[in-house]
Amino acid sequence: MLVIVPDECIDCGVCIPECPADAIFGEDDMPPGQHDFIKLNAELARAPGWRPIVRTVLPLPGADIWNGKAGKRELLERKWPAGC
Numbered sequence: 001m002l003v004i005v006p007d008e009c010i011d012c013g014v015c016i017p018e019c020p021a022d023a024i025f026g027e028d029d030m031p032p033g034q035h036d037f038i039k040l041n042a043e044l045a046r047a048p049g050w051r052p053i054v055r056t057v058l059p060l061p062g063a064d065i066w067n068g069k070a071g072k073r074e075l076l077e078r079k080w081p082a083g084c
């Protein structure tokens, strides 16, 4: 999973068609039931240990297995205080 830093995003939309998992949406185009990802994205963008991606890397092991899998949100482990 990766997140976008809301304060740095200029809403150009270039990343949307580039995402191989079709997992990036503009705030006005969020699919039903996905709006809570806006808040989660902002939280994770500030979370300790989440570092910027500065170079192209291969997909992580299991990426295809997790792509589109339902119920992943509940499996997210927060190892920092909520609201941090």
Ligand code: SF4
Pocket (backbone or CB within 6 Å): 004, 008, 009, 010, 011, 012, 013, 014, 015, 016
């Ligand atoms: S490419 Fe995506 S994340 Fe980067 S500024 Fe544009 S919309 Fe924001």
